[in-house]
Amino acid sequence: MANPNEQLAAWQKAALESTLNYAKTSLAGAEQLLKLNLEAARNALEQAGKNTRDLLAISDPQELTELRTKIAQANMQQTASYAQNIYEIVSHTQAQLTKLGEAQNSRINKEAAAGAEQLAKGAPGAEVAAAAFKSSLAATNAMMDSLNRATKQFAELSEASIKAATAGMFKVDKK
Numbered sequence: 001m002a003n004p005n006e007q008l009a010a011w012q013k014a015a016l017e018s019t020l021n022y023a024k025t026s027l028a029g030a031e032q033l034l035k036l037n038l039e040a041a042r043n044a045l046e047q048a049g050k051n052t053r054d055l056l057a058i059s060d061p062q063e064l065t066e067l068r069t070k071i072a073q074a075n076m077q078q079t080a081s082y083a084q085n086i087y088e089i090v091s092h093t094q095a096q097l098t099k100l101g102e103a104q105n106s107r108i109n110k111e112a113a114a115g116a117e118q119l120a121k122g123a124p125g126a127e128v129a130a131a132a133f134k135s136s137l138a139a140t141n142a143m144m145d146s147l148n149r150a151t152k153q154f155a156e157l158s159e160a161s162i163k164a165a166t167a168g169m170f171k172v173d174k175k
Contacts, residue, residue, distance in 0.1 A: 011111070018104045022097060029093030036085050043078070080165075087162050091155065098148070105144060112137055 051071050058064050116130040116137070 014104075014107060018100065021100050025093060025096045025100060029089060029096075032089045032093075033086065036082070036089065040078075040082050047074070047078075084162065087159070091159065094155070098151075102148070109137065109141060 051067075054067055055064070058067060113134065116133045
């Protein structure tokens with residue numbers, strides 16, 4: 001049987017590494033969102049300046065109507081593109097966090113199963129407790145698998161909805 005202090009130190013180290021990986025992934029996603037927002041703000045400022053100059057240069061009411069329509073369409077496209085970029089960043093970050101969680105869950109399950117095996121070998125009658133623990137672990141894993149499948153289905157449905165909405169927006173713009 002492994003030294004309990006060594007086992008505890010290994011668990012703590014693994015927990016620290018998992019926490020750091022979650023933090024790094026979250027910060028990378030936040031950094032991407034910040035870059036996107038700064039770029040969007042810069043583009044919006046440049047576009048507003050250009051639109052204002054164009055509007056000030058117009059003397060014909062018909063040109064004004066055409067320019068307003070053109071500006072509105074460009075704004076809709078930029079908004080749809082911005083929303084799509086946000087969705088992609090958040091989805092990518094969420095997928096990475098899910099992978100980290102699944103890896104951590106797998107590691108914990110292996111360690112728990114090994115601990116149950118050691119428990120079963122330890123004392124007479126401990127097999128019953130180990131079997132109950134293994135049964136509980138199997139039920140928990142089945143529940144987590146169902147939850148993960150439902151989450152993935154929801155993410156796929158959300159992605160399809162976002163893409164359909166974006167595609168519909170661009171089709172309306174081109175009319």
